[in-house]
Amino acid sequence: MTGNISRRSFIKGGLAACAVAASGIPASAAGADKDKQLATLLDIGKCIGCGACVEACSEINAEKYPEPKKPFPRMYPDRAKPEDWSDKKDVNDRLTPYNWLYIQSADVTVNGEQKTITIPRRCMHCVNPPCVKLCPWGSAKQLENGISRIDPDLCLGGAKCRDVCPWEIPQRQTGTGLYLDILPAFAGNGVMYKCDRCYNRISEGKPPACIEVCPENVQEIGPRNEIIKKALALAKETNGYIYGENENGGTNTIYVSPVSFEELNKAIKTGKGKPHLKAVSDSMGKANNLLAALAIAPIAGIAAAVGTLYKNSRRENEVKRDAPKE
Amino acid sequence: MHQKNNVRYLYLVTVFFITLSGFGQMPIFKRYYIADIPGLGWLARFYVTHYMHYICAALLIGFSAYIITGYVMAGRKKSELTVTGYLRGALIAGLIATGILLVIRNFEGYMFSHNFIIFLDLSHLALVMLFLLTSLYCLIFKKKWSRDSNQ
Incomplete structure (x- = not known):
């Protein structure tokens, strides 16, 4: 990279530099609107573990369940194993492609009394869902109302x-x-497959099936900011604990429990299809923190180029000046 | 010349790792045992390849800004882009543009329509495939990015 910098070329370079710098991320993108997202509040102190929500979920969503063709095509290399739940459609003690909601139970002590707490578990519908954002094909989508769903087609x-x-x-x-x-x-x-929070019913103005049938009114749905306010008030009133407000950067499923989630997590069975209740840091937020590097990169590149040109230009001028005159 | 070579090697290393981490966004390295090769286990860790892709993208944008600024301000007097240079430049520009939109998509909230996101995902993949094919063609037939202006 050599040569003198004329005023004209500096302006042209400046314009090119602006175009590249404009490739930085707009700051407004970082502060997206959470108000349009709908969240559910689950007061698990009310849940009696009757399973009505699980049954309603299966009934309402039966038409969305897979009907696989058998035999399955052989896969190469054989590390890719088939996962088949079509002969185990009745399994309801974990999440499966045919069971998007199940009841988790925990034997714990509440105010000195032995008690079994039951917790309806399904997709948390994260505010910034990694399943949607990191899907390489765009098969998973987040709707404007905060529902994340996977397109089976x-x-x-x-x-x-x-x-x-x-x-x-x-x-x-x-x-x-x-x-x-x-x-x-x-x-x-x-x-x-996973819970799509009955997106089709919500679009018709109906509540998700699990909310509609619950005899104890464990769940309610509403705008996220209102649900958070209600969750905070309920936790204060019952001296309870909240899960989902900040987990993974915030979710649209908010649990309020009379027992700490740390304690609940120790008491529940976890594993494949049986989600934990641990504290979760913001998965997408970590990568999004690299935004500064992306924004600074074009400016650094331009500065380096201008610096190199200036240095070379000075060197050439010095050589010209020091050259013996004929 | 020494400085030019350093920039060239850094550019090649960046392109190598951004391509590798980009392909790592698809669930293929574990399935095809590539992540089992000692030292390549990180290719099956999606968040690691995600961070690496962002860091390499920052380096690629920095290089692009460096080259474009230098070319516009001074380089054009001495050299001009060849047809394959323009083609590769356009493909990199397309990759940076779609990549930036995908970074914006990754912030919380509903940014783009679902169909537009599918278009971004597929066009980003198509552009990198075209870039790799073009680069292979240029490597085989010794096509350079630029030639001297007085030729």
């Missing part, structure tokens, strides 16, 4: 959404979906 079943979900919520069913029409032996492995 687009999902290839790579299960990245499950790997990046702090609770490993989505569950795979092999032998169904788009991958069968592409390269079933070499890419994809079915479709991922």
Whole structure:
């Protein structure tokens, strides 16, 4: 990079520099509007573990459940294993492609009294869901009202959404979906399924099935800011604890419990299809913190180029000045 | 010349790692045992490849700004871009533009329509495939980015 800098070329360079600098991320993007998102509040002190919500969920969403074609195509290499729940549709003690909501139970001591706490568990519908944001094909989507759902017509079943979900919520069913029409032996492995918070019912102005049928009114749904206010008031009133307000940067499923979630987490069964209740840091926030590096990069590049040009220009001028005159 | 070579090697290292971490966004390295190769286990860790992709993207944008500024301010007097140089430059510009929109998408909130996000995901992938094919063609047929202006 050599040469003298004329005023004209400096202006041209400046314009190019502005164009590149404009490639930085607008600050407004960081402060997205949470007000349009709907959240659910679950007062688990009220839950009696009757399972009405689980039954209603299965009934209402039955039409969305997979109908895999068998035998499944052989996959290469054989590390990719089929995951088949089609013969175990009745399993309801964990999350499966045919069971998007289940009741978790914990034997704990409340005010010196032994008690079993029951907790309806399903997708947390994160405010900034990694399953949606990190899906390489855009198969998972977040609706304007905060619902995250997986499009069964687009999902290839790579299960990245499950790997990046702090609770490993989505569950795979092999032998169904788009991958069968592409390269079933070499890419994809079915479709991922999870709670879509009855998005179709909500679009018709109806509540999710689990909320509608609950005999104890454990759950309610509303704008996130109102639900957070109610959760805080309820926790204060009952001397309870909140889960979901800040987990993974904030979720649209807020639990209020009479027992600390640390204690509950020790008492529940966790594992595949059985999500934990641990504290969770903001998965997407960590990468988004690298925004500064992305914003500074073009400015640093321009500064380095201008500095190099200036240095070379000075050196050339010195050589010219020091050269013996004929 | 020494400085030019340093920039070239840094650019190649950045392109290598941004491509590798970019492919790491797809669940393929574990499935195809590549992450089992000693030292490559991180390729199966999605958050690690995600951070690495962001860092390499910052470096690539920095390099692009450096090269464009230098070319516009002084380089054009001495050299001009070849056809394959323009093509590779346009593909990198497309990758940076779609990449920036995907970074914006990753902030919380409803930013873009679902169809536009699918378009961004697929066009980002298509652009990198085209860039790799073009680069391979240029490597085989020894096509340079630029030639001297007085040629």
